[in-house]
Amino acid sequence: MPITLPRDLPAYDVLGSEGVMVMSDDDATRQDIRPLRIALLNLMPMKITTETQFARLIGATPLQIDLTLVRMSEHQTRNTSAAHMEAFYRPFQDVKAEKFDGLIITGAPIEQMPFEEVTYWDELCEVMDWTQTNVHSTFGVCWGAMAMAWHFHGVKKHLLDHKAFGCFRVHNEDPSSPYLRGFSDDCVIPVSRWTEMRRDEIEAAGMEVLLGSDETGPCLIEDRAHRALHIFNHFEYDSDTLQKEYERDVANGTPINVPGHYYPGDDPTQVPQNRWRSHAHLLYGNWINQIYQTTHFDMSKIGT
DSSP states (O other), rough: EEEEEEOOOOHHHHHHHHTEEEEEEEETTTOOOEEEEEEEEEOOOHHHHHHHHHHHTTEEEEOOOOEEEEOOSSSOOOOOOHHHHHHHHHHHHHHHSSSSEEEEOOOOTTOOOOOGGTTHHHHHHHHHHHHHHEEEEEEETHHHHHHHHHHHOOOOEEEEEEEEEEEEEEEOTTTHHHHHHHHSSSEEEEEEEEOOHHHHHHHHTTEEEEEEEEETEEEEEEEGTEHHHHHHHHTOTTTTHHHHHHHHHHHHHHOOOOOBOOOOOOOOSSSSOOOHHHHHHHHHHHHHHHHHHHHHHHGGGGOO
């Protein structure tokens, strides 16, 4: 079954050309089933790239998904046109009376700032509290994951002495988890961050590590008390996302290491190979399936 997207959204044509099943709003209304309502709170500066990456993953499941793009109400983006934001995004204050089966909170390039110094932190706290009454399952990604772990559990983020940057192996630590159904014993995932959260502090807070790495620490954690998954790394990345980040930093004169285990032979003149795509689809497909199995058909009962 397809993901429902506005026909004018750039992701509609991109995903359609890739063979992802997409459906316009008009076509979706003719189907007599309840689609899952998934919201994407997009905190990344390159909105179109990020919305396409996540739509690609959640649109590959056999269920109809109604995707709602959400932004912080007062924060103005400088990297995406105002026309795009006006056409496709709804401010949080406009959707907070509604209920959703799932919510994804993306990362943001502000991870070295204290949480409370982020300009939209107060409203984000409102969003996170709102998930407990209006969202069935929440998926925090990178900074979004750290923000939720800090807000609900007081788990600290720790600055790294160098950027964790590249593709790293993670181990499957709970093969019985429904979120890891079909996962290999280990797999590769892109990592791009200057901070980390530590296993002992995560586990002391009552959360469980599902995927972890000897090199980059916890990757995927489950917070059952808050019906949430948190991933500190980036299964959603395109094949060339790390390359673009590396080239950007080199061009800006920012000290940066060649992303590890990414280019063949660690040679940045070579074309990187995508070794995480299948597990990306598995994880987000498992998340959508788990929502479908456990959410209420009557959406008014979500969060009760």
